């Protein structure tokens with residue numbers, strides 16, 4: 001599987017898992033919303049029916065007869081209700097008056113039963129297929145063969161003249177309503193969820209794909225950098241090794257002349273050292289990147305560090321006829337850090353300044369303070385670095401001019417190491433350069 005395929009597969013998997021988790025959360029949420037909406041509507045409907053039944057119950061009870069045939073009395077109390085086995089009149093009903101203010105007045109119907117649970121009277125618009133016997137439970141859902149559903153609530157009635165301790169019932173009052181409106185509303189909610197869920201899921205899949213692409217981007221970049229790094233290491237190791245092998249072959253071929261042997265051995269030694277330096281730099285860079293702990297930091301005197309380094313590089317500068325000057329402020333400046341690492345950082349800047357400055361040029365090193373920061377500056381009058389490459393010189397193995405820099409013997413890791421050390425010390429390392437005029441590297445560190 002090549003890199004592109006590998007990353008495409010990972011992206012698909014990431015998007016798939018993202019979409020699955022989101023689909024699960026979405027379905028849980030829709031189920032919750034659906035349930036609570038339906039439940040609240042159902043509860044409100046029951047509350048309304050209970051309140052209608054309660055109001056009717058309170059107004060009816062005092063008027064109910066204690067004994068005898070109730071038919072005549074009921075005719076007087078409920079002229080708008082139809083009595084069983086009697087012709088029906090369709091005047092505005094009592095139930096309609098009591099349900100004033102409720103959206104649909106014809107939604108409700110009323111039925112009266114005697115204490116043997118037989119139907120006595122009913123609203124004229126009650127559904128025709130209802131049973132004339134009362135069920136024992138107070139709440140009932142009636143499903144009619146034509147598909148209509150009704151909810152009924154029954155409440156016991158006592159006659160108005162019975163004594164308060166007399167528990168015998170006069171009969172039952174039943175309030176019912178059609179569930180058509182409720183069922184339609186539930187269907188509407190279901191429809192909204194049914195249409196909304198796939199739309200939401202599609203949006204989740206699209207955004208999941210986009211987001212997984214964004215998430216993969218830094219991993220892809222880092223993977224590409226690693227690949228580039230491996231290729232660079234292989235390339236860097238190949239050159240001195242090839243040279244070593246060629247030299248050894250030459251030693252075997254040439255006649256054993258002492259001078260020749262010495263020259264060839266010198267080449268072997270030089271290439272061996274280059275290999276060794278390269279491996280040491282690689283190990284240092286790896287350890288710097290892996291261990292960013294500041295535990296072993298100690299106070300370091302930057303004045304001493306710069307003076308020591310100037311002294312060390314003076315000989316090299318003189319040999320190249322370069323004017324190396326140093327300006328260190330008189331007050332001691334201390335910073336918290338690893339002295340040998342800081343030494344390595346500044347040494348690399350000075351070595352580069354000397355290396356990339358032609359004979360007769362100048363290198364100027366200074367140490368100053370700026371607010372609470374120590375500023376170490378290494379300035380040269382060398383070849384300079386093109387604008388578009390200044391940000392790349394801190395990359396591993398990056399050389400502005402490959403062939404020329406390799407000839408000078410640098411590993412191409414110097415500034416990458418310097419940048420890693422600066423990062424570990426939370427210091428800033430910047431470069432300003434004008435091609436043909438020179439470069440200036442600035443290191444800013446917190447003073448203690």
Ligand code: ADP
Pocket residue numbers: 348352353356380382383384385393398399400401405406409410411412413414415416439
């Ligand atoms: P090298 O071992 O090649 O010197 P570095 O990481 O130290 O590697 O530097 C990277 C590149 O940055 C060099 O190859 C060189 O082209 C450029 N460079 C660094 N310092 C300077 C400088 N003072 N003047 C001009 N170019 C520089």
